[in-house]
Amino acid sequence: MTRIAVLGAGKVGEALLAGLLSSGRSADDLMFTERYPERAAQLTEQYGVSSVGVAEAAKRADVLVVAVKPQDIDPLLVELNELITTRTLVVSMCAGLPTQLYERCLPAGVPVVRVMPNTPMLVGEAMSAVSAGTHATEEHLTLVEEMLGSVGKVVKLPEAQQDAVTALSGSGPAYFFYLVEAMIDAGILLGLPRAVAEQLIIQSAVGASTMLARTGQHPVTLREAVTSPGGTTINAIRELEKHGVRAALLAAIEAARDRSVELGKAHEED
Ligand SMILES: NC(=O)C1=CN([C@@H]2O[C@H](COP(=O)(O)OP(=O)(O)OC[C@H]3O[C@@H](n4cnc5c(N)ncnc54)[C@H](O)[C@@H]3O)[C@@H](O)[C@H]2O)C=CC1
Numbered sequence: 001m002t003r004i005a006v007l008g009a010g011k012v013g014e015a016l017l018a019g020l021l022s023s024g025r026s027a028d029d030l031m032f033t034e035r036y037p038e039r040a041a042q043l044t045e046q047y048g049v050s051s052v053g054v055a056e057a058a059k060r061a062d063v064l065v066v067a068v069k070p071q072d073i074d075p076l077l078v079e080l081n082e083l084i085t086t087r088t089l090v091v092s093m094c095a096g097l098p099t100q101l102y103e104r105c106l107p108a109g110v111p112v113v114r115v116m117p118n119t120p121m122l123v124g125e126a127m128s129a130v131s132a133g134t135h136a137t138e139e140h141l142t143l144v145e146e147m148l149g150s151v152g153k154v155v156k157l158p159e160a161q162q163d164a165v166t167a168l169s170g171s172g173p174a175y176f177f178y179l180v181e182a183m184i185d186a187g188i189l190l191g192l193p194r195a196v197a198e199q200l201i202i203q204s205a206v207g208a209s210t211m212l213a214r215t216g217q218h219p220v221t222l223r224e225a226v227t228s229p230g231g232t233t234i235n236a237i238r239e240l241e242k243h244g245v246r247a248a249l250l251a252a253i254e255a256a257r258d259r260s261v262e263l264g265k266a267h268e269e270d
């Protein structure tokens with residue numbers, strides 16, 4: 001079995017480890033590095049996966065999944081440059097960072113695959129997009145697609161689209177959580193107990209997303225089915241339009257895309 005090391009076991013690193021374990025992968029084939037020893041000990045206790053140093057990860061793993069913040073990448077690349085060969089596949093999950101950065105800083109010919117996952121990986125419902133770097137072969141891509149396919153859905157896209165993907169599905173869960181949070185507040189405004197408002201909205205979100213995933217119907221059709229002539233929903237829709245919610249989402253996602261581009265530019269060669 002392919003041995004995978006996650007470098008940086010924060011929110012995404014943990015989601016990947018948890019998702020891979022739930023999909024049936026053995027803890028013996030997984031390892032992680034983590035800068036904070038307390039965090040490392042807690043994850044080992046919870047998941048039974050070993051915490052290792054970066055040198056051991058580079059020596060033992062076939063795939064190194066980089067899941068540190070983009071701002072923390074430089075010292076890690078300096079370390080890895082001394083430790084890896086072209087036999088190791090490097091998978092970057094970092095927002096904005098191009099495969100070219102890795103190819104420039106690591107030994108010549110190292111295969112790199114850029115991935116943008118999202119946190120529902122934790123529950124096997126990730127949406128991930130993968131793009132091959134210069135030296136990544138079809139076999140490398142297949143390996144990464146299999147790994148991510150066990151924790152959700154995967155699409156293969158040109159790397160030029162990764163900043164848009166990051167804004168859309170990488171950050172996407174946050175937008176849904178934000179909407180849920182705001183709708184629970186509306187329940188409070190209408191005088192419902194918080195626990196009741198939470199239950200009503202969370203189950204409505206689960207129901208709506210299951211319909212989207214299972215019926216194959218367009219969101220407009222599903223929304224129209226809830227919007228009765230002279231009924232309640234259309235009054236709410238009028239307010240959403242009046243407050244520019246659609247335009248706000250377009251602008252918000254564009255701003256996220258711009259930030260992803262900016263994170264990549266911060267690592268361009270001088
Ligand atoms: N949080 C999210 O929803 C998503 C995040 N990403 C990307 O995933 C990466 C990680 O994000 P998060 O998990 O949210 O960040 P995080 O801050 O929760 O996790 C990063 C972890 O890396 C550790 N770390 C940093 N440098 C290290 C080093 N040299 N050696 C070992 N451990 C090190 C930190 O202690 C921390 O636990 C980022 O690059 C982000 O752009 C991608 C998709 C979604």
Ligand SMILES: O=C(O)[C@@H]1CCC=N1
Nearest residue numbers: 095166167170171172
């Ligand atoms: O906010 C961020 O930078 C990361 C990348 C995609 C989702 N979270």
